[in-house]
Amino acid sequence: MQKPSVPRGTRDFGPEQMSKRLFLLETIRQTFRRYGFQPIETPALENLSVLMGKYGEEGDQLLFKILNSGDFANGLTQADWQENARKLTLKISEKGLRYDLTVPFARYVVMNRHALAMPFKRYQIQPVWRADRPQKGRYREFVQCDADVVGTDSLLCEAEIVLMLHESLRNLGIQDFTVKINNRKILTGISEVVGAEGQEGPLAVAIDKLDKIGKEKVVEELKQRGFSDESIEKLEPMFQFSNETQAAFAQLKTWLAGSEVGLKGVAELEEVWSLVGQYGLADARIQLDVTLARGLSYYTGAIFEVKANGVQIGSISGGGRYDNLTGAFGMPGLSGVGISLGVDRIYDVMEELKLFPETGLQSTQVLVVHLDAEGRSVGLPLLSQLRAHNISAEAYPDAAKVKKQLDYANAKRIPYVVLIGSEEIQTGQLTLKNMVTGEQQKLAADQIVEKLRQEAALL
RNA sequence: GAGGAUGUAGCUCAGUUGGUUAGAGCGCCAGAUUGUGGUUCUGGAGGUCGCGGGUUCGAGACCCGUCUUUCUCCCCA
Numbered sequence: 001m002q003k004p005s006v007p008r009g010t011r012d013f014g015p016e017q018m019s020k021r022l023f024l025l026e027t028i029r030q031t032f033r034r035y036g037f038q039p040i041e042t043p044a045l046e047n048l049s050v051l052m053g054k055y056g057e058e059g060d061q062l063l064f065k066i067l068n069s070g071d072f073a074n075g076l077t078q079a080d081w082q083e084n085a086r087k088l089t090l091k092i093s094e095k096g097l098r099y100d101l102t103v104p105f106a107r108y109v110v111m112n113r114h115a116l117a118m119p120f121k122r123y124q125i126q127p128v129w130r131a132d133r134p135q136k137g138r139y140r141e142f143v144q145c146d147a148d149v150v151g152t153d154s155l156l157c158e159a160e161i162v163l164m165l166h167e168s169l170r171n172l173g174i175q176d177f178t179v180k181i182n183n184r185k186i187l188t189g190i191s192e193v194v195g196a197e198g199q200e201g202p203l204a205v206a207i208d209k210l211d212k213i214g215k216e217k218v219v220e221e222l223k224q225r226g227f228s229d230e231s232i233e234k235l236e237p238m239f240q241f242s243n244e245t246q247a248a249f250a251q252l253k254t255w256l257a258g259s260e261v262g263l264k265g266v267a268e269l270e271e272v273w274s275l276v277g278q279y280g281l282a283d284a285r286i287q288l289d290v291t292l293a294r295g296l297s298y299y300t301g302a303i304f305e306v307k308a309n310g311v312q313i314g315s316i317s318g319g320g321r322y323d324n325l326t327g328a329f330g331m332p333g334l335s336g337v338g339i340s341l342g343v344d345r346i347y348d349v350m351e352e353l354k355l356f357p358e359t360g361l362q363s364t365q366v367l368v369v370h371l372d373a374e375g376r377s378v379g380l381p382l383l384s385q386l387r388a389h390n391i392s393a394e395a396y397p398d399a400a401k402v403k404k405q406l407d408y409a410n411a412k413r414i415p416y417v418v419l420i421g422s423e424e425i426q427t428g429q430l431t432l433k434n435m436v437t438g439e440q441q442k443l444a445a446d447q448i449v450e451k452l453r454q455e456a457a458l459l
Numbered sequence: 460g461a462g463g464a465u466g467u468a469g470c471u472c473a474g475u476u477g478g479u480u481a482g483a484g485c486g487c488c489a490g491a492u493u494g495u496g497g498u499u500c501u502g503g504a505g506g507u508c509g510c511g512g513g514u515u516c517g518a519g520a521c522c523c524g525u526c527u528u529u530c531u532c533c534c535c536a
Contacts, residue, residue: 003509008527058534061460100536128536133460136529137536144536294535306536318536342536371494406496421494435496 009140028145031168032123042104048096062130064097097129101146110329118151137313148338158302159275161339173355176309182292189262194234204293298322308349317341366416367409368395375420
């Protein structure tokens, strides 16, 4: 006999975890709804042709690929097996598990372009899979909550994303977080003014680590990546930004004066800041972070990342604007912007900060305890009556001692039990017991329903 | 994908330079109490020491492989 196990990086969720996860999911979902986003779902499986090449070279490696059904080796020659893994993969696998929700969404938009009212705002809450190496806060199967708007390049969308992030996290009880914002155009501008056009990719990757490894190591890495001493010298202003946002904007405008793209990026960000102010967002936790790059190659405008402060868990949300995501599927020129929240990481953050509310753990409101068949015949209609009033109620299915039944109520944290024995049947007065205080009172069935109904209304 | 750490009862962990039958607390089950739980007392069940090889008279301990979890790099939610 073998010990059962789940695949590396995947997990089961028990009832206690699920009640927390559902609370989390529901809170985020309601925020998305409130901002006018509509739900969609897409298959867990996508054709590899949809997924490949959308996440950079490394992304392709992180895709879970599915072996073709049937005799996948049919028609393969010896030469095929000798070929490199990438080419062989394409011959034996044509489907993969989705890596994120954005690319499937882009596919969906292209396939349904004639039916969608533009701008189209959708939210999508589904698991994604990455063949990554698992660590704390990093799983191979995890749930993302995405909200995207396509069909408009209005910066109002960026501002609303900022608002939704604040609203979601605050409704969950996460107060100490930072929404870092940058703009890809600024990174492009920087690469221009330092004389390294087209090199913003490697530049961004190095600069992204600034807060982690410090200026000297970043300079070192840039040298290794082939940046000239002159470029690195011109990069100096990068390390001297003001903590004050408006001052930093001014610095950026001076520095990027020679780059049209760069200045546009600054102007876009200023507009976002201004709009967030107009919405009246109180105590905005937004921070201009010029070092924020993010790996995904398809971002073209704003870039978002959210970090929960005080915990050692990676970013809990990320997103940005992409001008041409649907271009790969034959529909160019459609601009979109979106955000993705990582449920599993937010869960870990909340668990670590002990932010889950105590309530919500209890599943059943009342347990009907019967002592014999006669008691059960009184208990069953009571159960129906309770449930008809939307009170979650259950009976212990087996004929068991009172002790055992009360133990069961305790184990499930059921706050009330109704005891029905010969005495209760004779008088018609059932015993309602409060399991928290231990108090008992004799009440008629109707009175019990009424009392528990009021009790439930208070929750 | 590269390197390091980890794994003993359901849970948290002891286990001496390798030495007889691997322990504790909590939890679980039963009884004290055949209609009253969460307190107390008594008793009980539960371990292929992650898995597979090897060294040894003898391995939970040492060596190799493998899997899990975890840390750093990379990347990300």
